[in-house]
Amino acid sequence: MSARLGTGREELLNAAARALAEHGYHGMSMRELARATNRAPATLYNYVEHKEDLLYLIQRDAFDQMLARAEEELAGVSAPVERLRRFVGGHVRFFADRQYLMRVLIHEAATLPPERRAEIRERKERYFRVARGLVSGVVQGASPPGEVEVERATYCLFGMLNWTYGWYQPSRHGTPDELAAAIVHMTLSGVQGLSEGPPPPPARPRSNRARVAARPGGVR
Amino acid sequence: MSARLGTGREELLNAAARALAEHGYHGMSMRELARATNRAPATLYNYVEHKEDLLYLIQRDAFDQMLARAEEELAGVSAPVERLRRFVGGHVRFFADRQYLMRVLIHEAATLPPERRAEIRERKERYFRVARGLVSGVVQGASPPGEVEVERATYCLFGMLNWTYGWYQPSRHGTPDELAAAIVHMTLSGVQGLSEGPPPPPARPRSNRARVAARPGGVR
């Protein structure tokens, strides 16, 4: 028999997340999940009471981790742009090797019954508010910036961030840090000056010449 | 009995799209769809051979319509920024009252068996290439812009566009045209000058001075 990864419940949740990402909640059967974890179907019920619990726990844990991460990333940082950079970086790195998890969060956001869904949504909104605060601190123009504009811009940011689960491959599109930098750049300045490349370090303003030479870019 | 909407198959596909959006492919049963369309389960098989056909036809028709629309929008327009504007406007307007359809396209992109999936993907890639061409025409900086950067920026654009299915409500976030303008603005210039509001008319090119003055240059 093949070895188990992780221990007990943790391993189960992990395997479940992958199966959920692949087939969706209703497309994943407990039998199949049992096979994938080398157990009999009945055994799964030693870890959870219902199939639904799997989805619930996966989603809850994910948002809790995201919130904790964001807090860490932002601790002690006060410069608005740098705060945005940290947040985006943390988010991208977190999901870079967890695209399956992002997929579950998105595709199964409406699967849980109302009460549990609300519990998840509350966490999600907390996360959203953090991001909105950061975007608000970085918007430029007439002041104060309109609420609607900030809201839209924040959703745009999340669109860029979360859509990555469907396309991003480090081997083709750069490291997670590069991706994060590109999204930050896009958020701040759009496609202007894009091909000068996103700055990897917190960035002292450097010579543009050198960077262009060092980049993989141009026409391959 | 409640009146039927549309005729025969067309009505069925429409109802199916809504049901698919709500429950997902595996979560939607033929029995439920039959109830929703005031028919007996067996009757559905006068319109399609298999449940799968519903999803296939819905996705195929959707992309065909999107491609046709894009072609129309771009016909005879040559200014790069205006072309982007048209494309985005067309996309946003198309999905503004079809959010359920966007959801189906996204959530069930991997549901069909390989052959049919490939058929859909081919159309999707055609659509993507159109967008990439537009983005490429609008990127600023060292020339030529790197392939990877353009690719990433295009995905970012689609992220902003498609993510809307989960949050956009005209009553809260402005008309579809306003949303489209906001996304174009975001794509071109990021959050700079955002709260001046998106320009409702095609927009006189404003004095560059004014824009530069509004830029975040100083903000680290």
Place this chain on the structure above:
DNA sequence: CGACCTCCTACGAACGTTCGTACGGGTTTC
């Protein structure tokens, strides 16, 4: 005019399969 044929749409009943899960009891680990 009626007789006949062809489509399209509709239905109830049933088929074989798979679903989530309950139960009772076994084995391993500290």
Place this chain on the structure above:
DNA sequence: GAAACCCGTACGAACGTTCGTAGGAGGTCG
């Protein structure tokens, strides 16, 4: 010896789908 883990078996419900049949609209032909 408790706690953690595992299993074979069973069950009712729901699944996608098939079958045989029926009503009615439209066309053609005598």
